[in-house]
Amino acid sequence: MAKVRNLLFEPCIADVSYDFLEQSKLYSFQAKEYGERLNAVMSSDYFMRHISQHSIELGFCEEYDLLKMDEIPPLAQALNHLNRLRNSQRNYDQINKISLQDLSHFLQLSYTITQRFDASLLMPPRRNIPSGGGLYPIDVYLINQHITELPLGVFIYDLFTNKLKLLHAFDLQESLNQALNKTLFAQQKNDIDYSHASAFLVLGAELERSCFKYLDRGIRWAILEAGEIVQAMYLASASLDLGSCAIGGFNDEALAQLIGYQNPSQITLLALALGK
Numbered sequence: 001m002a003k004v005r006n007l008l009f010e011p012c013i014a015d016v017s018y019d020f021l022e023q024s025k026l027y028s029f030q031a032k033e034y035g036e037r038l039n040a041v042m043s044s045d046y047f048m049r050h051i052s053q054h055s056i057e058l059g060f061c062e063e064y065d066l067l068k069m070d071e072i073p074p075l076a077q078a079l080n081h082l083n084r085l086r087n088s089q090r091n092y093d094q095i096n097k098i099s100l101q102d103l104s105h106f107l108q109l110s111y112t113i114t115q116r117f118d119a120s121l122l123m124p125p126r127r128n129i130p131s132g133g134g135l136y137p138i139d140v141y142l143i144n145q146h147i148t149e150l151p152l153g154v155f156i157y158d159l160f161t162n163k164l165k166l167l168h169a170f171d172l173q174e175s176l177n178q179a180l181n182k183t184l185f186a187q188q189k190n191d192i193d194y195s196h197a198s199a200f201l202v203l204g205a206e207l208e209r210s211c212f213k214y215l216d217r218g219i220r221w222a223i224l225e226a227g228e229i230v231q232a233m234y235l236a237s238a239s240l241d242l243g244s245c246a247i248g249g250f251n252d253e254a255l256a257q258l259i260g261y262q263n264p265s266q267i268t269l270l271a272l273a274l275g276k
């Protein structure tokens, strides 16, 4: 008789994949050099000219003009409008902070259940973003800094119940500042106005959710999915007149620890600053 295998409890991520994940992490001792490299690119006319003109070199090929976007339906007009409004905002209002109402709108427009299926069909509920195999490896965490209706702290967003669940509270703003310095290099990096952002979102992946089915290829799907969610967050903030900016340079280990990750298959992929 064929042996019944429980794939959920078998190793599904190869050592070389873990090596890659480790190699792609940023540690605090590397932050200075990393920042210097970024500044070197951004302050150089030579690099910026190359970046702004990069394209795939095709040589000669036939070209066809796309037609103008005349008379598109209202929903398409709204999307077109949002696409044009979307941008990375790095400075936030020193006085006006986002409210719990703003945050509730933001989260439910960014990542939400859109269709619940009959539980007997064993189908996961559909969400606003596509997911390889419907396995949804990403969880969204919130670090509250200035939303006055919530305690200072770290929350996980439960999109099934529309609740924020408090994982860790900070007694003092100073303790939160220390955590932001340690995890997001808030003091070391001058790219974003960290102190006036109302909150930070963190996209973390439980890779095993995807890899138990797709093996190492599932890592790709998880990374792609974080990209989908962050784009949805950008569009949501544009629609609500909020400001947001993705944050890719952070202390992976420290941020993972802050949101309560304990296993190597749990990794932080991206953060986002949110404010007015």
Ligand SMILES: Cc1cc2nc3c(=O)[nH]c(=O)nc-3n(C[C@H](O)[C@H](O)[C@H](O)COP(=O)(O)O)c2cc1C
Residues within 6 Å of the ligand: 086, 087, 088, 089, 090, 191, 192, 245, 246, 247, 248, 249, 270
């Ligand atoms: C994966 C990723 C990581 C990013 N990390 C940072 C970051 O650490 N700091 C920052 O200021 N902007 C960051 N950004 C924002 C980009 O710099 C920005 O999207 C890009 O310059 C294009 O500008 P726009 O978003 O205003 O169109 C990141 C964006 C992405 C998608």
